[in-house]
Amino acid sequence: MADRRRVNGPVGATIPPVFEDEDVQVQATQRTTRSRAPNGIRKMYLKTGVTPSASGSAYLEIETSGKDGVSGLKLSCTVHGPRSLPRLSPFSPHIILSTHVKFAPFATKQRRGYLRDPSERDLGTHLEAALRGAIIADRWPKSGVDIIISIIEGDQGRETSGAQGDDTWDMMNALSGCITVASAALADAGIDCVDTVAGGVAALVRGSGENDTARIVIDPIPSEHERIEAACCIAYLPARDEITNLWFKGDMPDHDMGIYSELVQQGIQASKLANRVLVESLGETVK
Amino acid sequence: MATSAPQTALAIPGQLLGSASKYQPGPGTHIHESNLYSSLLGAVHVVQPAKAPGPVKRLTKITPAASPAELPTISVSRSGVSEKREILPEVGNTVLCRVVRIMPRQAVVAILICGDTVLDAEWQGLIRVQDVRATEKDRVKIYESFRPGDIVRAEVISLGDQASYYLSTARNELGVIMATSEAGNTMYPVSWKEYRDPETGLGEPRKVAKPY
Numbered sequence: 191m192a193d194r195r196r197v198n199g200p201v202g203a204t205i206p207p208v209f210e211d212e213d214v215q216v217q218a219t220q221r222t223t224r225s226r227a228p229n230g231i232r233k234m235y236l237k238t239g240v241t242p243s244a245s246g247s248a249y250l251e252i253e254t255s256g257k258d259g260v261s262g263l264k265l266s267c268t269v270h271g272p273r274s275l276p277r278l279s280p281f282s283p284h285i286i287l288s289t290h291v292k293f294a295p296f297a298t299k300q301r302r303g304y305l306r307d308p309s310e311r312d313l314g315t316h317l318e319a320a321l322r323g324a325i326i327a328d329r330w331p332k333s334g335v336d337i338i339i340s341i342i343e344g345d346q347g348r349e350t351s352g353a354q355g356d357d358t359w360d361m362m363n364a365l366s367g368c369i370t371v372a373s374a375a376l377a378d379a380g381i382d383c384v385d386t387v388a389g390g391v392a393a394l395v396r397g398s399g400e401n402d403t404a405r406i407v408i409d410p411i412p413s414e415h416e417r418i419e420a421a422c423c424i425a426y427l428p429a430r431d432e433i434t435n436l437w438f439k440g441d442m443p444d445h446d447m448g449i450y451s452e453l454v455q456q457g458i459q460a461s462k463l464a465n466r467v468l469v470e471s472l473g474e475t476v477k
Numbered sequence: 478m479a480t481s482a483p484q485t486a487l488a489i490p491g492q493l494l495g496s497a498s499k500y501q502p503g504p505g506t507h508i509h510e511s512n513l514y515s516s517l518l519g520a521v522h523v524v525q526p527a528k529a530p531g532p533v534k535r536l537t538k539i540t541p542a543a544s545p546a547e548l549p550t551i552s553v554s555r556s557g558v559s560e561k562r563e564i565l566p567e568v569g570n571t572v573l574c575r576v577v578r579i580m581p582r583q584a585v586v587a588i589l590i591c592g593d594t595v596l597d598a599e600w601q602g603l604i605r606v607q608d609v610r611a612t613e614k615d616r617v618k619i620y621e622s623f624r625p626g627d628i629v630r631a632e633v634i635s636l637g638d639q640a641s642y643y644l645s646t647a648r649n650e651l652g653v654i655m656a657t658s659e660a661g662n663t664m665y666p667v668s669w670k671e672y673r674d675p676e677t678g679l680g681e682p683r684k685v686a687k688p689y
Contacts, residue, residue, distance in 0.1 A: 272565065273598040281639040324490075326507055326516055330565060331636055333598075377490055380555050382516040384507060385491030429491040430509065472489045472518050 193304060203299045224407065224414045229456070231390075231409035231463045232262070236371070236471040238378040244268035246379025250371040252345070263363060264343040267371040269379040271335035279334075284327035285381070286334040289318040291341065291368055298344040298360075309357070313365055316437055320369045320389070320425030323434030326382040335381060339368050345411070358439055359393070359412040362423040365437065366391045369425045370464050377472055385427040386468050387434055390460025392453050393421035394440065404443070406453055408460035424457035428465050433458070488515035488553050495551065503552025519555045526550070566591045566600060566633050566642055573654075574602055574644070576627045582606050584623045586631070586644065601641040604631060608645035609684050621670075622646075622684040628655035630686050652686035 226232070233253045241247035246269040254262040272285060279286075291313040293302040306314075321337070345363045366389030373387045393410035396402055396417045404419055412418060420440025426433055433454075442449060488494065494506060494513040502508055503524070505517040515521070526547055566572055566588055574586035588600040609617045623629065630651050631644035646652045649669075656664050658674035658681055666685045667673045673680045 271598075274600050275639070277640055279639060281636075283636075329516075332639075333565060377518040380517055380519075382505070382507070383490040384509065384514065384516060386489060427491065429493070429514065469489055473487060475518070 196304065199295060199301055201301060203301075205299070224411070226409075228405065228407040229459060231460055232411075234370075234464070234467050236374055236467055238374050238471060238475045240266070241268050244270055244375075244379075245272075246375045246377070246381070248371045248374035248378060250367055250374070252367060262343065263341075263345040263367050265339055265341055265364075265367050265371045267337065267339045267368070267375040269335060269337050269372075269375045269381070271379075272330045272333035272381065273335075275332060275334050281332065283331050285325065285330035287318050287322055287325065287327075287337065288334060289314045289321070289337045289339075289372070291317060291339045291364075293341045293344060297341050309361060313361060313368060316365055316423075316435055317368050317372060320387060320435035321372055321376065323425075323432065324373065324383045324385055324387040324427060325376070326384060329382040335379075337372050337375070339372060341368075359410065359418050359421055362391050362421050362437065362439070363409075363411075365389060365423050366425075366461070366464070369435070370468055374468055374471060378475065385429045385432075386465060386472070387425050387427055388461045388465035388468050389423060389425050390457050390462070390464055391421060391423045392456035392460055394419040394442065394449065394453060406449075406456050408456050408463075420453065422453050422457050424454065424461055426458050426461040426465070428462055486520050487518075488521045489518050490516055494521065494553075499548065500551040501548045503550040505553030505555075506551060513551060515553045517553045517555060519553045522552050522554060524550045524552070564591060564594050564596070566596075566602075568633050568635060570633045571651075572602070572631055572633060572644065574629050574631060576623045576625050576629060577601075579619050579623055579625060581619060584619050585641070586629060588642065588644075602631070602633075602644045603637060603641040604629070604644045604646060608634065608643070608647055611647040621682040623653065624656065624681070624683070626657055627653045627683070630654050646684055646686075649687040650689070652684040654686045656681070656683055 235251040238248045240249045248267045250265040252263040291310050292306055293310060295302050341364055345360055369387060369389030376383055392406055392408045394404050394406055395410060395415040396404045396419055410418060420442050423437040424433055425435035492515045494515055497508050497511045497513050500513055502513055505519060506513050507516045526549060570591055572588050573590040574588045576584055576586050578585040583606060584604045586602045586604060588596060588602045606617050606619055607614050609622045631646050632651060633642055634645045635643040637643040656672045658664050660674060660677050662674050662676050664672040664674050669685050670682055671680045672683045
């Protein structure tokens with residue numbers, strides 16, 4: 191990191207000091223296992239209108255998995271606009287979305303830079319695709335809207351080493367949160383949408399045993415499972431029964447095609463559950 | 478979620494409001510598969526159509542039979558949720574704007590107020606020389622119609638090009654409504670094409686808006 195104008199934190203993972211204690215011993219030995227039902231998502235907290243200077247804003251927090259030292263997901267989203275396009279941009283008969291997703295430097299174990307890296311750009315592209323299907327773009331000609339999400343705290347276990355898991359599963363959880371929080375902020379900003387879009391994640395996980403069969407869970411926490419074989423993140427419009435974005439990654443057993451659609455079905459289920467929180471939260475904003 | 482929404486005061490985006498055969502769509506709604514859905518978070522309003530004033534005595538012309546305007550209009554407004562909502566200038570709106578820059582063929586203005594709403598964002602407008610007035614268009618000179626700093630009432634005639642809306646002042650009640658002289662004093666209108674400085678007594682040419 192050759193950025194010398196800012197005070198940079200240490201490069202690499204930072205782990206707060208953990209003192210030897212009986213609780214810690216117990217924690218270190220036992221691996222967390224999933225205590226929720228396979229078709230249940232974690233509790234989440236969503237509030238709109240948190241940033242006064244923005245046209246619309248929302249804050250989303252997903253609870254920790256119940257174990258100390260495992261952080262949840264904290265997202266803050268602001269929507270600026272609709273506002274006029276930059277002078278040199280061509281005429282547009284519809285609204286132009288621009289999405290920015292940024293991890294705070296301290297959000298994950300591996301410290302992030304101040305500039306957006308490719309994975310953050312990737313999240314932004316996925317988010318834009320998810321939202322574009324929900325917005326009625328031609329209500330706002332010649333204007334642009336900026337959707338800015340800061341991931342204040344990423345969803346990562348502290349004591350598991352960084353090399354163990356693939357980052358992608360965390361990114362999928364982050365993306366589903368981003369979609370939900372951006373949808374709330376768009377509704378708060380008063381930008382026309384056909385529906386409230388929400389994100390959901392489903393994963394095919396396998397236990398530690400040799401002869402464990404793979405099963406499908408929704409809203410997976412990577413530290414709770416021995417192995418995640420495949421996962422998909424879905425942005426779903428419940429009233430229209432439409433998927434606006436689908437992100438699929440992993441290795442699937444190729445003899446069983448039904449498991450693909452089953453995974454997508456479970457992802458839709460997860461996003462329906464998230465949408466219930468979204469609808470409830472939007473209902474509370476009206477005074 | 479898909480209950481009969483008109484009784485509930487609040488709508489969220491995607492909420493079913495009713496059949497398109499029962500209501501007319503107003504602002505903040507959209508039609509999908511012949512049903513009306515809300516597209517905004519806000520309060521639902523149903524406005525009954527204005528009744529025709531009494532029975533018509535005699536038909537003097539042939540009118541189309543069943544006019545669709547008899548349906549009540551349903552709309553979703555942001556009142557009660559948040560006061561600040563951006564609006565865009567639309568074709569046909571009357572706007573107030575300030576002249577930024579004049580050129581031989583056009584005047585560049587900044588749109589400040591659209592209808593009754595003060596705009597947050599800065600939108601640029603353009604009054605071309607042929608849109609300044611309705612008559613004697615070939616003799617219009619921009620510098621005899623506007624000066625930088627004037628406040629102008631104008632009508633939006635087009636969304637324009639990538640940069641600016643196209644505005645027109647080609648009506649009596651459109652034109653300059655506030656102007657300062659070269660000496661820096663606020664002037665008063667004396668005719669449809671002249672403002673006068675109250676202190677120096679000098680007149681300056683403008684495209685003057687007719688006072689209400």
